[in-house]
Amino acid sequence: NGLTPIICCGESIETYEAGKAVEFVGAQVSAALKDLTAEQVASLVIAYEPIWAIGTGKSATKDDAQNMCKAVRDVVAADFGQEVADKVRVQYGGSVNPSNVAEYMACPDVDGALVGGATLEAESFLA
DSSP states (O other): OOOOOEEEEOOOHHHHHTTOHHHHHHHHHHHHHTTSOHHHHHTSEEEEOOGGGTTTSOOOOHHHHHHHHHHHHHHHHHHHOHHHHHHSEEEEESSOOTTTHHHHHTSTTOOEEEOOGGGGSHHHHHO
């Protein structure tokens, strides 16, 4: 029906602080994609949204966002090949706002932002 699925993945603060975020999120992504075709995966969006950043005002550093989005893309490459990994759109979400979106968008593996609460303030969101 013309909808683009967005698969959201992310970890708790405990998982993040234990240094297990890449492994945890990688398993989420593999499980979410396991019954899909390469064509389906290439056309969807995967949003890395650390649970600890949703609605808290806390956000991942640009390096964390880049590393995790690359890890997501690496899982897609391992499961479906590099061509599919290059086509899938990987976004960062988690307290994205006008003051931090540019640094996320400068990351090579961040293809966009999944923005939540910041959209409620239309003037600042338009910026």
